[in-house]
Amino acid sequence: MNGLLRSFGRIWAVFMKETVQIRRDRLTFAVMFGIPIIQLILFGYAINMNPKHLPAALLVEEQTPIVRTMVHSLRTSDYYDFVMQTDDPRKTGDLLARGEVAFVVSVPAGFTRKLVRGEHPQILIEADATDPSAASGAVAFAQTILTDALRHDLKGPLANLTGGPPPFDLVVHQMYNPEAKTSYNIVPGLLGVILTMTLVMMTAIAMTRESEQGTIENLLAMPVKPIEVMLGKILPYVAVGAGQTVLILLAAQVLFDVPFIGSMWILFLGVSVFVLANLALGFTFSTIARTQMQAMQLTFFFFLPSILLSGFMFPFRGMPEWAQTIGEVLPLTHFLRIVRGVMLKDTSLAQLQSPILALCLFTAVAVSVAMLRYRRTLD
Amino acid sequence: MSGDYAIDVHGLVKRFGSKTAVAGVDIQMPRGEVWGFLGPNGSGKTTTIRMICGLLRVSEGTGQCLGYDIQHDAPRIRELTGYMTQKFSFWTDMTIRENLEFVARLYRLPHLHQTVDETLETLGLTHRQHQLSGALSGGWKQRLALAAVTMHDPKLLLLDEPTAGVDPQARRDFWDEIHHLSLLGMTVLVSTHYMDEAERCDRIVYLAHGEKIIEGRVPDVIDRSGLLTFRGEGEGVRRLADAIKDEPGVEHVAYFGSALHVSGKDRAAIQVALDKHQAQDVSWSEVRTSLEDAFIALSAEAGEDKRVHA
Numbered sequence: 001m002n003g004l005l006r007s008f009g010r011i012w013a014v015f016m017k018e019t020v021q022i023r024r025d026r027l028t029f030a031v032m033f034g035i036p037i038i039q040l041i042l043f044g045y046a047i048n049m050n051p052k053h054l055p056a057a058l059l060v061e062e063q064t065p066i067v068r069t070m071v072h073s074l075r076t077s078d079y080y081d082f083v084m085q086t087d088d089p090r091k092t093g094d095l096l097a098r099g100e101v102a103f104v105v106s107v108p109a110g111f112t113r114k115l116v117r118g119e120h121p122q123i124l125i126e127a128d129a130t131d132p133s134a135a136s137g138a139v140a141f142a143q144t145i146l147t148d149a150l151r152h153d154l155k156g157p158l159a160n161l162t163g164g165p166p167p168f169d170l171v172v173h174q175m176y177n178p179e180a181k182t183s184y185n186i187v188p189g190l191l192g193v194i195l196t197m198t199l200v201m202m203t204a205i206a207m208t209r210e211s212e213q214g215t216i217e218n219l220l221a222m223p224v225k226p227i228e229v230m231l232g233k234i235l236p237y238v239a240v241g242a243g244q245t246v247l248i249l250l251a252a253q254v255l256f257d258v259p260f261i262g263s264m265w266i267l268f269l270g271v272s273v274f275v276l277a278n279l280a281l282g283f284t285f286s287t288i289a290r291t292q293m294q295a296m297q298l299t300f301f302f303f304l305p306s307i308l309l310s311g312f313m314f315p316f317r318g319m320p321e322w323a324q325t326i327g328e329v330l331p332l333t334h335f336l337r338i339v340r341g342v343m344l345k346d347t348s349l350a351q352l353q354s355p356i357l358a359l360c361l362f363t364a365v366a367v368s369v370a371m372l373r374y375r376r377t378l379d
Numbered sequence: 380m381s382g383d384y385a386i387d388v389h390g391l392v393k394r395f396g397s398k399t400a401v402a403g404v405d406i407q408m409p410r411g412e413v414w415g416f417l418g419p420n421g422s423g424k425t426t427t428i429r430m431i432c433g434l435l436r437v438s439e440g441t442g443q444c445l446g447y448d449i450q451h452d453a454p455r456i457r458e459l460t461g462y463m464t465q466k467f468s469f470w471t472d473m474t475i476r477e478n479l480e481f482v483a484r485l486y487r488l489p490h491l492h493q494t495v496d497e498t499l500e501t502l503g504l505t506h507r508q509h510q511l512s513g514a515l516s517g518g519w520k521q522r523l524a525l526a527a528v529t530m531h532d533p534k535l536l537l538l539d540e541p542t543a544g545v546d547p548q549a550r551r552d553f554w555d556e557i558h559h560l561s562l563l564g565m566t567v568l569v570s571t572h573y574m575d576e577a578e579r580c581d582r583i584v585y586l587a588h589g590e591k592i593i594e595g596r597v598p599d600v601i602d603r604s605g606l607l608t609f610r611g612e613g614e615g616v617r618r619l620a621d622a623i624k625d626e627p628g629v630e631h632v633a634y635f636g637s638a639l640h641v642s643g644k645d646r647a648a649i650q651v652a653l654d655k656h657q658a659q660d661v662s663w664s665e666v667r668t669s670l671e672d673a674f675i676a677l678s679a680e681a682g683e684d685k686r687v688h689a
Binding site: 213214215216217218220221222223224225376377378379 | 395433435436454457462466468469482
């Protein structure tokens with residue numbers, strides 16, 4: 001009995017000591033209460049498994065009341081946001097390849113005439129199936145939406161067209177991924193996720209380790225410039241990133257049969273810029289965090305939105321505008337456009353200009369912040 | 380003028396927030412000498428050394444180190460200075476050789492392998508060069524650190540309590556090395572708590588509460604304290620200490636081994652005190668005042684810590 005009481009006393013002592021230490025570490029405190037609330041709100045509102053309002057282009061070669069009715073029904077269905085309407089096929093040419101729209105809906109010339117004659121003319125929906133889940137909802141409901149719309153217009157002499165099968169033929173092309181395999185979308189994305197996680201984490205502890213072990217004092221007393229320290233510290237991880245890339249691409253090929261139809265060189269360029277962006281960010285974290293523990297926490301709280309808001313797990317275009325804006329800041333968002341574009345769509349360098357430039361800009365900002373934050377003295 | 384000085388600083392002040400660590404220190408240290416930097420813990424020694432070698436920004440004051448401005452030319456000063464930190468701050472997860480190679484590369488020393496080989500040879504660590512530096516004992520760590528910070532042949536060596544926690548023999552060896560380096564032309568500023576080490580310096584600077592209390596050669600510092608010291612030996616001396624301490628004219632009483640030192644400025648007053656507390660088995664004799672006695676008196680004179688604390 002006495003022994004048990006003494007044991008409780010000691011448990012109480014450790015409990016009190018732990019409480020004092022937890023309270024003293026402000027960042028950990030924020031991590032436990034502040035950040036979960038932010039994440040709850042952020043991800044709760046941003047993530048949408050059944051995305052609506054996806055950007056689409058409309059190629060209509062004739063304007064008739066029936067075509068207008070059909071287009072109107074698609075527009076009001078919430079699934080399609082027509083960002084462009086044209087009658088010139090050349091204009092919709094590479095919109096899908098550049099990822100600017102998720103669908104191109106085409107109504108050919110002579111559609112109405114054939115419909116009236118009961119010849120079952122075709123409506124074509126080309127969907128960007130690099131992200132099969134993004135495309136599936138809109139495609140699945142297209143048939144119903146269009147058929148319902150027509151029911152009102154087909155009256156009088158045309159009423160006989162409404163009874164049986166739909167009077168038109170909806171053809172869906174799942175572009176770039178005809179079998180709608182999820183692995184085509186996930187595996188290239190994983191390359192970006194894995195690089196983000198490992199590289200940011202490894203460089204995030206680069207400077208905090210020196211601070212924690214006291215070796216920073218020695219480093220600062222020696223004639224080495226901040227940018228030299230930074231480059232020297234992140235360059236070994238460029239090799240790590242290269243190794244990981246080779247490994248994942250091999251696995252994509254051998255284990256998952258993911259096609260690689262684009263240029264290896266463009267991907268190489270994209271990976272290089274992406275790796276540098278992550279390393280620069282990790283180094284920046286290590287100039288902000290005071291302990292290795294804090295550095296790991298920062299990494300973790302960068303990693304979560306990277307996965308959830310970049311378009312890796314959930315369709316990017318399916319998120320609300322503000323969430324997309326946050327997503328645009330994340331390097332992974334841009335890298336996903338590059339890696340999926342090159343591997344699945346054979347996207348050209350010119351078409352990938354903006355994501356590559358975005359990654360360069362991100363790197364430049366991260367390096368600048370790191371240099372501003374780098375401690376040149378022990379103050 | 381500053382060409383003759385290795386360190387020439389005026390009115391150095393360092394504040395951390397509302398706390399003043401160093402409150403106006405002047406040092407004019409000629410090249411080629413070995414100076415001791417003394418003072419109790421928290422007196423501002425480390426902070427002053429760090430300001431001199433550019434590791435801390437100066438809050439107030441100006442100065443030059445080896446002819447370079449300490450506020451603006453820190454990179455140049457780093458090239459020419461060797462700074463040994465109080466806490467061992469080499470990489471414990473790297474071997475002795477890897478640490479030395481890293482330092483040699485940073486300073487772009489020619490003949491890397493040969494230089495490192497020679498350094499290891501001089502250190503006597505050739506056979507242990509592939510051990511992790513973290514596995515070394517305290518004394519060896521300090522010798523490794525000294526070797527590493529002197530490899531680039533600096534003009535000025537700043538050593539911050541290099542012998543703290545090191546055994547007596549290793550301390551002696553370490554000081555032989557310091558004098559050897561001094562003969563090679565290096566200027567050495569070394570902070571310490573050991574009086575025997577202070578006595579091996581050309582000059583000493585004594586800090587208390589962030590201010591310079593006194594500076595000079597060891598005998599001068601003792602003379603300037605104006606103290607007389609009597610040494611009492613014998614079985615019963617311990618019983619007298621408390622009583623004598625409170626007598627007028629006695630400034631302080633301290634044990635030196637089994638003997639008791641009684642110091643004060645007024646010879647007659649001390650004699651009265653000692654006569655009053657006579658004991659049969661205790662014999663008194665006047666001795667040379669030690670540096671430690673002088674410092675204890677100096678600290679007492681310096682009085683309360685006047686620096687503002689948060």
